[in-house]
Amino acid sequence: MIELLTETAIQEPQRIRGLEMPWNRVMGSTETPARAARALGPWHPQEFMAECVETIPEAGAMMTFVFRRCDGAPLAFRAGQYVNVAFPVNGEDQEPVDRSYSLSSSPTEPWTFSITVKCDSTGLVSPWVHENIKPGTVLEMLGPVGAFHLPDADRRARYLLLAAGAGITPIMSMMRTIHSLPGHADVVVLYHGSDAGGFAFHRELAYIASVDSRIKVYYSLGDRSIPEGWEGLSGRLTAAMLEEVAPDANGRQVYACGPEGYLNTATELLKNVGVDDTSIYMEFFSGDRQTLLEYQAEVALAADVAEEIAEEIAESAEDYFEGQPAAFGLYEPGYDAEGTLQASGLPLEIVGPETPGSDPSADSPGGEPEAGSPDASSFDTVGTGSFTMSFMRTGINVRIDPAERILEVAQRAGVRIGANCKEGMCGSCKVVKLSGEVEMNHQGGIRAREISAGKFLPCCSTAQTDLVIDA
Ligand code: FES
Numbered sequence: 375m376i377e378l379l380t381e382t383a384i385q386e387p388q389r390i391r392g393l394e395m396p397w398n399r400v401m402g403s404t405e406t407p408a409r410a411a412r413a414l415g416p417w418h419p420q421e422f423m424a425e426c427v428e429t430i431p432e433a434g435a436m437m438t439f440v441f442r443r444c445d446g447a448p449l450a451f452r453a454g455q456y457v458n459v460a461f462p463v464n465g466e467d468q469e470p471v472d473r474s475y476s477l478s479s480s481p482t483e484p485w486t487f488s489i490t491v492k493c494d495s496t497g498l499v500s501p502w503v504h505e506n507i508k509p510g511t512v513l514e515m516l517g518p519v520g521a522f523h524l525p526d527a528d529r530r531a532r533y534l535l536l537a538a539g540a541g542i543t544p545i546m547s548m549m550r551t552i553h554s555l556p557g558h559a560d561v562v563v564l565y566h567g568s569d570a571g572g573f574a575f576h577r578e579l580a581y582i583a584s585v586d587s588r589i590k591v592y593y594s595l596g597d598r599s600i601p602e603g604w605e606g607l608s609g610r611l612t613a614a615m616l617e618e619v620a621p622d623a624n625g626r627q628v629y630a631c632g633p634e635g636y637l638n639t640a641t642e643l644l645k646n647v648g649v650d651d652t653s654i655y656m657e658f659f660s661g662d663r664q665t666l667l668e669y670q671a672e673v674a675l676a677a678d679v680a681e682e683i684a685e686e687i688a689e690s691a692e693d694y695f696e697g698q699p700a701a702f703g704l705y706e707p708g709y710d711a712e713g714t715l716q717a718s719g720l721p722l723e724i725v726g727p728e729t730p731g732s733d734p735s736a737d738s739p740g741g742e743p744e745a746g747s748p749d750a751s752s753f754d755t756v757g758t759g760s761f762t763m764s765f766m767r768t769g770i771n772v773r774i775d776p777a778e779r780i781l782e783v784a785q786r787a788g789v790r791i792g793a794n795c796k797e798g799m800c801g802s803c804k805v806v807k808l809s810g811e812v813e814m815n816h817q818g819g820i821r822a823r824e825i826s827a828g829k830f831l832p833c834c835s836t837a838q839t840d841l842v843i844d845a
Contacts, residue, residue, distance in 0.1 A: 386587060389556055389557055389558050390556060390557050390558070391529055391557065391558055392527070392528050392529035392530060392531045392557055392558055392559075393524075393527070393528050393531040393552060393555055393557040393558075393559050394526070394527040394528075394555075394557065395452070395481075395482075395524070395526045395527065395551075395555070396482060396555075397450070397526070398526040398527050418679055418680070419516055419517050419518060419519050419676035419677075419679055419680045420516070420517070420680050421514070421515070421516050421677070421680045421681075422443050422444070422445060422447075422449075422514075422515055422516075423443070423444040423445070423512055423513070423514055423515070424441040424442065424443050424444060424449075424487075424512070424513055424515050425441060425442055425443075425444055425510065425511070425512050426439055426440065426441055426507050426508060426509050426510065426511045426512075426513070427440050427441065427442050427486060427509055428440035428509060429507065429508065429509065430488075432490060432574040432575060433571055433572055433573055433574050433575075433576060434492065434539070434540070434567065434571075434572035434573065434574045435492055435493045435572075436490050436491065436492045436493070436540065436574045437490065437491055437493065437503075437504050438478060438488050438489070438490045439488060439489055439490075439491065439503070439507055440479070440486050440487070440488045441486060441487055441488065441489075441513075441515075442485065442486045442487075444512060448484035448485050449481075449484050449487045449517075449518070450481065450484055450518070451477055451481050451484075451487070451517065451518030452481060452518065452523035452524060452526075453477075453480060453481055453523055453524045453544070453547040453548045453550075453551035453552075454476070454520065454522045454523035454524060454544040454545075454547060454548055454629065454655075454657070455476070455477060455517065455518035455519060455520040455522070455523050455544075456474045456475055456476045456477060456489075456517065456518065456519055456520050456544070457474070457475060457477060457487075457489065457515045457516065457517030457518060457519070458472055458473070458474045458515065458516040458517055458519060458673040458676070459472070459473055459474075459475060459489070459513055459514070459515050460472050460513065460514040460515070461473060461499055461502065461503060461513065463498060463499055463502045470514070471498065471499055472670075472673070473499050474519070474673065475489040475490070475491060475543070476489065476490075476520075476543040476544040476547065476631070476657070477489060477517075477518065477543075477544070477547050478490040478543040478544070478546045478547050478575075479547060479550065480547055480550035480551040480553075480554050481547075481551060482550075482551055482554040482555065483554070489543070490540075490543045490546070490574065491503050491504065492539070492540040516673060516676060516677055516680060517676070519672055519673055519676045520657070520672070521655075522544060522629070522631070522655050522656070522657040523544075523548075524548050524551060524552075524629075525627075528627070531552075531557065531558060531559035531560065531561075532559070532560045532561075532622075532625060532626045532627065533548075533552075533559070533560070533561045533562070533626055533627050533628070533629065534561075534562050534564070534620045534623055534626040534627070534628045534629075535548060535549065535561060535562070535563045535564070535628075535629050535630075536563075536564050536566075536611070536628065536629070536630035536631070536632070536640055537563070537564070537565045537566070537630070537631055537632060538565075538566040538567075538596075538611075538631075538632030538633060538636040539566070539567060539568065539632060539633065540574075540632075541630075541631035541632030541633070541636070541657070542565055542573075542574055542575060542631070543574075543631070544629075544631050544657055545563065545565075545629065545631055546574075546575050546578075546579075548629060549561070549563065549579070549582060549589065550582075552588070552589065553582050553586050553589065558588070559588045559589075560588060560626075561588055561589045561590070562590050562592070562619055562620045562626070563579070563589065563590065563591045563592065564592045564594065564611075564615070564616075564619050564620075565579070565591065565592070565593050565594070566593075566594045566595075566596050566610070566611065566632070566636065567593065567594075567595065567596065568595070568596050568598055569595070569598060570595060570601050570604055573593055576593075579591050590619075592606065592607055592619045593606035593607065594606060594607035594608060594609060594610075594611075594615065595607070595608050595609075596608075596609070596610055597609060597610055607619075610639070611636065611639050611640055611643060612643070613643050613646060613647060616643055616644070616647060617647070623644065623647050623648075623649055624647055624648035624649050624650075626649070626653070627653050627655070628640075628644055628649055628653055628654045628655065629655045629656075629657075630654070630655070630656050630657070631656070631657040631658075632658075633658070634658060637656050637658065640656075641654065641656065668802065671792055671793070671802035672802055674792050674802075675792040675802055678790070678792065748766055748769060750764035750766065750771060750842065753769050753770050753771045754770055754771065755770075755771040755772075755773065756770065756771070756772055756773070756787050757772050757773040757774065757783065757786075757787060758773050758775075759773040759774040759775040759778065759783075760773075760774075760775055760776065761773070761774050761775075761776065761837045761838075761839060761840050761841065762774075762840045762841075763780065763783070763784065763810075763837060763840070763841040763842075763843055764840075764841065764842045764843065765784065765789045765843050765845050766808065766842060766843065766844055766845075767844060767845055768788070768789045768790070768845060770787060770788070770789065772784060772787040772789070774837050776836055776837060776838065777836065778836065778837075779832070779833065779834070779835070779836060780812065780832035780833075780835050780836065780837060780841075781793055781796065781803055781832040781833040781835075784832060784843075784845070789845055790845075791803050791805060791832060791845055793832075793833050796833045796834075797833065797834065798814070798815060798816035798820075798831050798833060798834030803831055803832055803833045804820060804824070804829050804830070804831055805829065805830065805832060805843055805844060805845045806827075806828050806829050806843070806844040806845075807828050807829070807830050807841060807842070807843055807844075808828070808842040808843065808844055809840075809841065809842040810837070810838075810839045810840050810841035810842060811837075811838040811839045811841075812830050812832075812835040812836065812837055812838060812841065813835060813836050813838055814830050814831060814834055814835040815834050815835075816831050816834050832845075
């Protein structure tokens with residue numbers, strides 16, 4: 375029997391102030407990446423195999439693919455980040471094609487995770503993905519990657535989330551995350567689509583907006599014709615529309631994802647209404663060439679990091695699992711002689727003619743394990759110049775003059791630092807300065823908080839004193 379409910383006045387829930395990600399306190403109390411990894415710290419990328427467990431058709435020619443890691447571990451990431459996936463589009467015996475996709479699920483439910491892929495019939499990869507990825511398919515992944523994500527803690531938590539088309543995927547992850555967490559927040563979502571039936575996740579969005587008083591969702595149909603009965607907004611993003619949905623945009627953190635033209639317009643409009651540069655975070659959901667290069671550079675850098683920490687994690691995993699209750703053994707991963715994670719647990723059914731990546735083992739970690747802090751005075755010194763840069767991971771001292779760019783001198787001396795634009799724009803050369811002073815003239819490739827955390831871009835920096843660098 376269906377019983378009609380009468381709306382009654384229900385008080386607002388009492389909440390703690392602001393938002394804090396569940397891992398934040400644990401990470402704050404740990405000292406090394408390996409320890410933080412035990413607590414689902416999402417700060418480093420990993421290489422792993424993942425099995426598709428579900429496919430969910432979405433509106434707008436999109437499909438959500440739900441995965442779980444083959445090693446049984448949860449995937450720790452931040453809402454808004456992406457993974458790089460190797461798709462064997464040309465067959466199992468050919469080089470796979472890499473693509474980066476935003477995670478659309480929430481990191482607060484880390485045992486499975488999802489990507490949502492829009493099918494572009496003219497593209498090489500997305501039609502193949504829609505056609506071929508099924509429950510049981512195993513793929514090689516690297517991640518999480520990306521600086522476009524919610525903060526770990528935010529006492530105000532006032533957000534304006536802007537999405538156009540497939541740009542909704544990282545925004546959806548943010549929405550799901552905020553909805554799953556307690557705490558005060560004030561979220562306005564403005565979602566542009568090109569046709570009334572093409573808004574992915576609209577049923578879930580409607581549900582969230584109806585039960586979570588912290589979140590408001592607006593839709594706009596862009597500049598297409600408006601069908602009868604449409605109750606949302608119409609037209610492209612304008613100052614008037616921003617004013618209508620978020621008159622207090624200045625004062626919110628803005629996260630925007632969509633095509634390049636949309637993001638350019640959003641940047642302009644947000645500046646006009648007084649939103650400070652440092653409060654605007656943008657992510658292209660797909661491919662202009664520069665974005666692809668940036669993604670490639672970031673993924674290449676992440677692959678290096680993943681390799682370096684694999685050994686540390688493999689070493690610490692043994693101690694970790696020994697200290698766990700017996701039931702945890704269900705998820706205990708296996709390690710081969712090189713310390714590479716091997717799948718365990720239920721046998722995996724793999725769809726397709728061959729086992730993809732039958733030997734997925736990444737190369738064994740090549741870096742020398744760090745035994746305590748190395749002593750820079752024992753390093754070889756190369757080059758000439760008035761200052762000395764000590765590269766602690768590489769184990770070399772490099773002399774430099776104050777007029778020379780750090781990246782050039784370091785690379786000449788054989789220090790491996792990934793770099794793309796070499797103009798301070800893309801952020802791919804970012805490294806940590808352990809001591810000393812640099813002068814940096816960047817063009818947006820680094821955020822103020824990263825600089826406060828000791829990071830800098832060697833491509834557009836010069837040395838002002840002797841330096842010690844974590845590279
Ligand atoms: S290489 Fe692009 S910012 Fe340094």
